[in-house]
Amino acid sequence: MDIQVADTLLGSLIDGRYRIRGRVARGGMATVYTATDERLERTVALKILHPSQARDAQTRLPGFLERFTDEAKTIARLTHPNVVAVYDQGTHAGLPYLVMEYVRGRTLRDLLGERRRLQPAEALAILEQMLAAIAAAHRAGLVHRDVKPENVLVAEAPSGGSGNLIDSVVKVADFGLARAVEASAEDENGGKLMATVAYVAPELVTDGHADPRTDVYAAGIVLFEMLTGRVPYDGDRAVDVAWQHVDRDVPRPSTLVPGLPPALDELVARATRRDPGARPTDAGALLAEVQVARDDLGSVSSAETAVLRKVDQPTMIVSALAGPGTGAGGGERPSWARLPGPAERTQPGRRRAEPQRAESLTDRVRTVWAQLMADRRGRRAVLAGLVVLGLVVALGGWWFGIGRYTVAPQLVSMTKAQAEAQAEKAGFTIALGTPRYDEKAAKDVVLAQTPATGDRIVKGSTITLVLSLGPERYEVPDVTGKTFDLAEADLQQLRLTVVRGPDQYNDNLPAGVVTAVDPKVGSQVKPGDKITVTVSKGRAPLSVPPLAGKNINDARNALAQLGLTPVEEYVDSDKPKDEVISQSPADGTGVEKGAEVKLKVSKGPPAVAVPRVVDLPCPQAQQTLQGQGLAPVPQGNPNGVVRFQNPAENTPVPPGSQVTIVCL
Template identity: 35%
Template sequence: MHDPVKDSLVDTLVDDRYFVRSLIARGGMSSVYLATDRRLDRDVALKVLFPHLAADRGFLRRFESEAKSAARLSHPHVVGVLDQGITDSLAYLVMEYVPGRTLRGLLDERHALSPRLALALMDAVVEGLAAAHDAGLVHRDVKPENVLLADNGRIKIADFGLARAVSTSTNTGTLVGTVAYLAPELVTGDGGDERSDVYSAGILLYEMLTGRQPFTGDSPIQVAFAHVHSAVPAPSALCPGLAEDLDELVRWCTARDPEERPVNGRALLGELRHIRTTLTDEELDFRCTTGSASGDMPTEALSRSGAAAATGATEVIGASDPTSIIDASALDQDPHGSDTGRDANHTEVLSRSEHATTVFPGGLGTAGDDGDGTADGYPHDGFEDGEDDEGDDGTGNEQAGTRAQRRLARRADRNRLRDSDRQAHRPQVGLRSGRSGRRGVLLALVLTVLLCAAAFAGWFFGAGPGALVSIPDVSNASVDEAGDQLGGAGLNFTTTEVYDEVVAAGFAVGTDPAAPGEVRRYRPVTLLVSKGPQLFAVPNIVQRSLDAAESDLADAELALGGVTEEYSETVSAGAIISQRPTPDTMLRLGATVDVTVSKGPAPVEVPSVTGQSEEAAVKAIEDSGLTAAVAPDKVNSATVPAGAVVSQTPEAGLLERGQTVTLTISLGPRMVEVPNYVGRRAEEARADLEGRGFNVQVENLLGGLLGLVRDQDPGAGTAPEGSTVILKVV
C-alpha cells in the first residue's frame, strides 16, 4: 500500500497571509483547503482554482468580478466571501469557514424528510436565493452539496458566482452545472436567470420529500434529455399521501417553460411560507417510506456531442461546434434510449468532496423540528401552525370538494397573474384560492405584515443594527482612545496585536476593515494594536564566506551592509574577520550588518642579498617571512667570490608571506691560461690577453722604443679571469 501523496499547498503560506493546514476537498473546478488567516487569526475555507482555469485571463477577469459581487452579498443564509486573490501561480477565493455538514449528508442519512423539515430547510435556502436575486446574483448550481448545515443550526448556501464565472469563461460548446438539478434552458443554451435557480430549488424540494432525484439515467446526457423533454413528476406519485399542495409547489417551480415558474426567489419565498402555515400537522409530519437515497450528482460539463466521458473529477464531453451546447437533434430524440428507472450516478467518477466545499463532519445541529411548525435557526413567518384559510364542516366529502375547487381556482389565478408577476418582479401568487372573504382577510394580513416588515427594515437599516456606520481613523491612538472612538460610533470590535515598524507598541495601527470606510453596525471590526517593530537576532557570520554570510542574513530577515577588506595573518582570504553589530544583537526587519573581509596575509618586501655568503643570504630571506631556495647549479663570477650569492630571483619587490626567493651561488672567477709573451710585440700580447678576459697594464722601460715585451706578471701559467696582467715593454 502506498502512502497518499501530500498536497503541494499544504503547510505553505498563500499570498503571505493564508497558512494552508489541510486539504478538505478536490473537485472538477478547484481544490478546497482549511487555512488560517494569519492577519486576523481565524480559520477560513480557501478555494484554489485548477491551473487550467487560473491560466485563462478572460476567466480571471470574470472570476474577480463575480467574487466582488458575491462579497457584497451579506446574508445569514449565504456563505460569506471574505477575500479573493490572484498570484503568479494560482487564483483563490477565501470564504467563511462553516463547520458542520451538507444537506447531501442529511439526505444520505434520512433519505426522505418530513414536509415540516423539508419546508423549513427550503425556507432558509430560498431566503438566501432571494437575497442573491435581489442583489443581481444567480447561483446556477443549487444542489444538496452546496447547502451547508452548520453545527450551530444555521443553514447557508455556498459557491455563489463560481459556476457562472466558469460557464462564462468556457467556450460556448461547454455547459457547467450539476446535471440532476439543471434547468432545461441551461441545457438547450437559451441562457439562464433567477428562474433557473427556482427550477433547481424545485428539484431539491422533490428530492427532500421523496428521497430520490426525479430523473436518472446511464449518462449525464440522458438526464439532461429528461429535463428538456419530460415534466417533473408529482412527488406524491412516488410517495402517496403527500399533500397535493406540495405537488403543486414542486410542479410550479419545475415547469419546463421558465415563464410558468416564479420569477425569482422572493416570489417563491412568499408562497413557500404561505403553504407552511396552511398545511395541517398531519400533512407536515407525513414521512415517505418508499423513496431511496440518491447518490451525489457531481458538477458536470455537457457538450452537443451527446456522449459522456468519465474522465475524472468533472465529466467533460468535447464540443464539436462552438455555437451551441447540445445539438437540437440530440434533444429531440434520446441518443441512448434513456431509462429513467436506472441510477445515472453509477457512470460518474467524481467523489462527493467537491460539493462539500466548506463543511466538515458534523450533525444537523439544531435545525430540526421544535414543535411550533418552524425549525431552529429560521425566521418565524408570522403565522401559527395549523391556521388554515378554508372552512370545513368536518365531513370528508365537503373537504375533498373544497380542495378540488381550490386547485382549479389556483390554476386560474396563477395564469391570470403570471404577466403582472413578471413586471412587478415581486409576485405573491397563491396556490390556494380559498373563499373570497377569507382571501380578503389574508390579503389584509399580508399587507400588514409587509408594512411591518418595511417599517422594521427601515429601522434596522436606518438606525438599528443594520445601519451603515463610518469607521473612524484610530491610527496612533492609544488602545483606550481607539476603543472609545469605535464604541462611540456604535461598532463592536475585537483586538488583535500586529507588528508595525512605525507605530509604537501599545498604540493602534488601524482597523480591519480600514478607515475611511463604512460597515453595517452589526458587523464586527478588528482593532489592530501595534506590538512594535518585529526584531530579529543577528547570526554569527565570522569566518563565513561573503556569499554564505549574505544567505545567513537573508534567512534571518536581515541584509548585508558595508564590506571592507584588510590583511589578516590568521583568517584566510575571502573569509569574514569581524561583523558589526555582533552576533545575537536584535535588529529590525531588513536592517544591515557591516562586515570586514580578509585579504589574507600582508605582502613582504624582498631583501637584496647579492654578494652575501650563502648562509647569511638564507637567514636574511627567512627572517623577512619568505622562503629561501638555493639553485642547484653554481656559476663562475669574476666579481663575486666563491660561496657568495651571484644573483637572486626575484631581485626586489613585494611577495606574499611564505613565497620563495631563489639564490644562485658563485664558484668564484674562472681560471684562464696565460701564455708567455716575452720577446713578442707588446701590441699583439695586449690584444691576446684582453681577448682572454684579462685586464692589461703596460709598463715602458727606456721609453719602450723597441715595443717588445721584456717581462710579464704573472708569468706563463693560469690566472683568474678578469685579473690584471702587467707587461713590461722596452
C-alpha cells in the first residue's frame, strides 16, 4: 500500500505575504511552488531549499545564509526579458527561499521528452533567446555554470499559436540558487564539481575553473540534444561521462540525424571545442554566430522554396528552417529574440526593374569620361589620379598581403619566462591555453604554440602557449580505515589500478576495512600504477598467552596446548638460564592456529674467570674478588698473605660464586 505524505507547506503563508497554492516541481536541491503575493495580488513562483540541503550547506559553511542572500541580490539586479526575474528572498523555518517570476509554460526537458528532437529552426530560435539571457549575465560578470534543458522554460508564443516553438518566449532560470549552494561546496571541497555531467565543460572536470566559455560549451551540448534527441555521451557512472568531455570531441549532429545542414555541425563544433580558447568568448559572441547561421539557413530555405514555385506546386511550399519575423500567429516578436523580417531576406523570383535607370547612369559616366579625355588638363588629372590610385592599391596590397605580417618565433621547449621574454622582444603578446601533463617536459615548459613556429602572423598579435604541468603524479591517499569499496573508488579517481592483496587478521580494525597500501601512503605514483590494498579479516581466533618470565619448558607446553609453534632464540642475559626474556607477537595478540611465536630465551649469566690472588695480602685479595663479582671466603689469619685459593686462577665460574682463600 502506497503512503503519500502531505506537503505541510501547501496553504501556508510565507513571511506574512506569500500564500502557497500548489506544488509545481520537486528537484534534488529545492521544491518549486506557485504562490499568491497577497500584497501585490499576483501569482509568483516560490523556490525553497530542501531541509537536508540547507542543513548540509550551513554545516559546511556557517555563513551560508548570508552567501545565499548576497547571491539572490546579485541575480535580482539582472533584468532581462529572457531571464526568470527574482523578486524577493528570505528564510522560512530556517530554509532559504527565492520568490521568482511565474512562467506559464514547460521546461525544454519536458518538450524534448514529448517530441524527442526539434526542427533546426525551432532549435535555433530557442537557442537565440537562451544565449540572449546568458549573455546578459556574462555582461554582469556572472557565470551560470549549470546550463541544461531543465533550467530553460519555454512559455506560450506571443502569437498564441499552439505548438509554435519558433515564436515561443524562452526564459533561463536558476542563476542564483544553484550558485549559492555551490559556493558552500566550493569552500568545503575546494571547487567541487556541481554542474550536470551531461553538459559539463572539460575545464570544470580537470581543474574546476569556470568562465563564460563554460556556459558556451553547455549551450552547444543543449543545441546538440535539441537537434539529435540525445546527449553526446553516456555511461554507467557520472565520472565516466565527465571524463568523456575531456578526452573526446563532441560528434557532429549530422552523424546521428542525416540531412542536417553543415552550418549546424560547424556551430556545435565551434561551441564545444575542448580548448576553451577555441570557443566563442562568451554567450554574446556565440549568439552572433547563431544568428549568422540562421540567416544562412534561411537563404538556403528561400532557394528551395523558389525551386518548388518553379514547378508550379504551391501546395508543397514549406519553409523548412525559418519563418517571417511576425511569427505564425501574426504577433510582433520581441526585439531581443529577433528573427529576420521579410525586408531583410532576398526574395527569390523577384526581378529588379528599372533597367532604363541603370542604362542612363552608364551613359552619363561615358559622357563625363569623354569630356575629360577631350581636354589636356583633364587627361593629366586622370593620369595623376590613376598613378595615385595605383600607388595606394600597391601600398595597400603590400601592407595587407605582406607588410603587416611576420613569422611566428620558435617558443616551443622554452620555459614560460623565456618564452614571454622572447615574445615581448619580438613585439608579441602571450596568452595561455589549457595546460596539460607531459612525461618528458618539466613544469612550465612550452609544449605547443598557436600560431605554430614559422607560420604567418600579424605583427604585435597574440601567441597562445600551452604549458606543461610536468609529469602527472599523485600522492597515494590515506585510505586506511575505509572499507575496500570506498578505498577503491578514491584510488580509481586518480586513475590508479587497484589490486586486493591477501586479507590479514587485525586486532584493531574490523573485517573489510583497509589496513595498509603498497606503495605506502604519500608515495608518488602516476596514473596506471598498481596499488596493492591489504584488507582486515578481523580479529584472529586465538590470543597469544603471556610467556615472559616463564621457563622455556612451561612456555612450550602453553603454546602446544593452543596449537601455536614456538621459535626459540637463546641470548646472553643476566636472567636465569632457560627463562623466557621476551616474545613476539606480544601477549594478547590475535593469531590463527599454527602461527609462529618467537621467544628469546636466556643462556644464563656469562661465566667469570677467577683472578689470581695468591701472594696478595688477605684484605687486598678480598677486594679483587669482590670487584670481579665473586664472593671471597677467607680462612686463617685475616691480616696474613694468601697462600692458597679455590677455585684456582682462570677457572670460569658463574657470577657470585664463592672463592675460598687461605691466609697465613
